[in-house]
Amino acid sequence: MCADFTRIHRFLEERDPPTPCLVVDTDVVAARAREFGAAFPGALIRYAVKANPAPPVLDALVAAGIGFDVAGPAELELCLGRGADPADIAYGNPIKKPRDIAFAFGRGVREFTSDAPADVDHLGRYAPGSAVSIRVVLDAPDSATPFGRKFGCAPAEALDLVLRAAERGLRPGIAFHVGSQQPDVTAWPIGIAAAAKLFGEAAAHGVAMTRLNLGGGFATTHRTAVPPLAAYASAIASALDTSFPGGRPELLLEPGRVLVADAGLLRTEVVLVAHRDERRWVYLDIGRYNGLAEAENEAIAYRVEPVDAHDGPDGPVVLAGPTCDGDDVLYQRTPYRLPVSLGSGDRLDLPGTGAYTASYASVAFNGIEPLRTYCIGRWGDA
Numbered sequence: 001m002c003a004d005f006t007r008i009h010r011f012l013e014e015r016d017p018p019t020p021c022l023v024v025d026t027d028v029v030a031a032r033a034r035e036f037g038a039a040f041p042g043a044l045i046r047y048a049v050k051a052n053p054a055p056p057v058l059d060a061l062v063a064a065g066i067g068f069d070v071a072g073p074a075e076l077e078l079c080l081g082r083g084a085d086p087a088d089i090a091y092g093n094p095i096k097k098p099r100d101i102a103f104a105f106g107r108g109v110r111e112f113t114s115d116a117p118a119d120v121d122h123l124g125r126y127a128p129g130s131a132v133s134i135r136v137v138l139d140a141p142d143s144a145t146p147f148g149r150k151f152g153c154a155p156a157e158a159l160d161l162v163l164r165a166a167e168r169g170l171r172p173g174i175a176f177h178v179g180s181q182q183p184d185v186t187a188w189p190i191g192i193a194a195a196a197k198l199f200g201e202a203a204a205h206g207v208a209m210t211r212l213n214l215g216g217g218f219a220t221t222h223r224t225a226v227p228p229l230a231a232y233a234s235a236i237a238s239a240l241d242t243s244f245p246g247g248r249p250e251l252l253l254e255p256g257r258v259l260v261a262d263a264g265l266l267r268t269e270v271v272l273v274a275h276r277d278e279r280r281w282v283y284l285d286i287g288r289y290n291g292l293a294e295a296e297n298e299a300i301a302y303r304v305e306p307v308d309a310h311d312g313p314d315g316p317v318v319l320a321g322p323t324c325d326g327d328d329v330l331y332q333r334t335p336y337r338l339p340v341s342l343g344s345g346d347r348l349d350l351p352g353t354g355a356y357t358a359s360y361a362s363v364a365f366n367g368i369e370p371l372r373t374y375c376i377g378r379w380g381d382a
């Protein structure tokens with residue numbers, strides 16, 4: 001699906017809101033959700049709320065029949081407040097307090113992810129009888145924003161956790177996450193094969209698992225194209241056929257980025273242009289602390305497009321944010337070119353920025369307010 005920002009541009013023309021701001025088209029969110037569901041028929045889809053928790057975004061997803069993957073009580077309450085059914089909510093964060101488990105269970109959540117013995121024990125005690133996917137770490141290709149070793153038990157440890165969960169009256173399954181913004185579709189077959197091995201080992205111990213959580217990680221196009229959703233879907237489908245010849249497990253998917261990134265566009269204004277060490281520095285009113293956290297290590301390189309026509313040639317630039325922090329530099333290695341005539345007050349658009357932008361903005365670093373979001377379309381509030 002090709003992202004179309006015409007309606008967002010029209011909104012910006014008509015309303016001319018102060019910059020920086022993010023505009024999200026909720027109709028695009030709903031369309032993306034339907035497209036994703038069609039690519040994975042029969043799978044349970046749980047949107048990872050952290051990607052963009054704006055209430056109109058959640059409304060569009062509730063209307064599209066999508067469930068939610070929450071990281072804690074606040075995201076859970078947010079989703080329930082928008083009319084989500086607790087039966088369609090998964091508590092996917094392996095790092096959780098016992099009292100937060102009890103809270104979620106009390107609200108009706110029965111689907112969890114775990115990767116450590118103490119957490120399995122907490123779940124057995126505070127979420128009795130729930131489905132628990134044991135998250136394994138994979139030897140898979142690196143994504144743009146990998147999780148490193150923070151999450152997932154070693155596959156050799158997973159069987160113990162599965163059996164431990166079963167002993168405590170929980171219903172174990174397997175989960176993996178291939179890292180966010182994963183452009184390599186072969187990452188999923190690696191996880192599916194590892195999961196199938198664990199399903200077999202558990203069965204040999206008398207524990208029949210039924211559920212496989214394939215996580216998120218589906219990439220979106222920024223400056224370089226990523227595979228279409230169909231390529232992910234077919235890699236996953238054929239890996240399931242190969243690894244589970246006796247029939248597929250019930251599938252859970254936790255897409256975040258792929259449902260919302262292309263629904264959003266961020267508008268920023270040039271604060272200052274200065275020449276230092278023979279490089280042209282362009283300072284924007286958006287930076288690492290008010291929405292572009294994913295520019296850390298230049299992991300995600302957004303498209304940057306001038307709003308107004310500029311005469312004359314383009315030239316190389318370093319892009320940086322507005323704060324008094326030395327790390328608030330966006331791109332100094334990734335090559336960017338912008339018009340040589342660009343100056344203070346000129347506006348730039350960053351399309352495809354609906355995911356992991358507003359939700360990452362700090363509260364008031366340097367007194368800068370969190371990135372303002374305007375939601376348009378059927379579920380919009382702008």
Ligand SMILES: *Cc1c(COP(=O)(O)O)cnc(C)c1O
Pocket residue numbers: 048050051069092093177179180181215216217218254255256257258
């Ligand atoms: C962040 C997260 C996701 C979503 O990842 P995307 O790369 O945005 O699809 C899914 N599951 C879990 C457990 C996560 O933490």
